[in-house]
């Protein structure tokens with residue numbers, strides 16, 4: 001084991017890196033607050049009508065309430081007196097052309113991304129969403145009316161040596177996020193990718209940080225769909241350029257070609273973007289971390305994996321979660337692709353303990369199936 005002081009150094013170095021990334025790429029904030037409207041936070045307290053979901057106080061599900069092999073997240077939630085209060089399947093998951101109009105602008109420009117359009121130029125939001133025309137842009141996939149099974153694959157070290165590849169690929173849709181290397185890890189994580197979820201920031205950081213581990217390109221295939229998380233102006237700019245087949249014209253990614261990441265076969269149908277209302281709802285109802293009550297509140301948001309898992313829970317009929325944080329996370333490395341054991345560190349940008357409790361709770365309530373091992 002390393003001496004304590006070296007771990008502390010690593011921790012401090014990590015914290016500095018995260019802070020720097022956040023300063024450069026963090027939530028978009030106006031430069032001069034005097035010339036800007038004041039942004040409201042959706043977390044100011046008025047929303048606290050429901051107590052926080054809490055692992056210890058949530059009622060246990062008794063055997064008689066277990067529903068067996070019912071293939072519908074919605075029906076399972078509907079039969080669960082406790083979780084029913086938290087889920088709302090009417091909240092739009094994706095934003096598209098139909099999400100933009102004057103009254104929505106008036107409402108959402110009060111909140112900074114990812115919870116709204118605050119601080120973003122009107123023209124950029126309007127133009128980007130207009131490109132997502134056609135009702136298919138408002139849906140993740142066309143429902144077949146059958147039991148749609150989805151695997152959401154996090155990048156946790158729990159998957160290394162797990163031999164879950166076949167189980168993952170047997171789902172109709174497979175969601176992956178950020179540094180989703182599959183080449184060389186097929187036996188453990190499979191090779192199918194139907195959805196890739198990211199923010200421009202996390203995608204680019206992953207390409208840099210995990211290049212040595214084999215993440216040299218964003219997954220591409222003829223049927224893959226990309227799910228943009230609108231955490232920043234960058235995500236709107238990148239999405240618009242991706243659909244238009246141009247380089248990004250302004251901002252942090254100016255001159256960057258989306259085709260580098262998503263391939264040349266640009267089509268509107270490949271591009272999806274989460275709705276700010278969905279991110280607000282997920283944060284308020286499921287992951288309202290106490291970090292939001294501290295001065296780190298602007299750094300905090302649910303992790304990419306958490307957003308994708310909740311997206312799957314609101315769109316698929318049956319959901320399995322692989323590579324997500326579990327209670328015994330400290331016996332595994334940070335990622336399945338780490339060449340040597342790297343402990344998982346917690347930073348103020350996510351609340352991984354809260355996320356692990358949530359997955360465990362949803363697993364016990366049989367709303368999802370969580371891959372766990374000793």
Ligand SMILES: *[C@@H]1O[C@H](CO)[C@@H](O)[C@H](O)[C@H]1NC(C)=O
Pocket residue numbers: 088089090091092277
């Ligand atoms: C569910 O979400 C919809 C759309 O945001 C909202 O109109 C409705 O009031 C919500 N219902 C509950 C019970 O929170």
Ligand SMILES: *[C@@H]1O[C@H](CO)[C@@H](O)[C@H](O)[C@H]1NC(C)=O
Pocket residue numbers: 098099100101102103104
């Ligand atoms: C604006 O868009 C929202 C969301 O699609 C919709 O509910 C609302 O009716 C629209 N309002 C107008 C005035 O068109």
Ligand SMILES: *[C@@H]1O[C@H](CO)[C@@H](O)[C@H](O)[C@H]1NC(C)=O
Pocket residue numbers: 191192
């Ligand atoms: C994934 O692996 C299977 C066999 O395990 C193979 O038949 C298939 O072609 C692979 N798919 C891709 C996209 O690599």
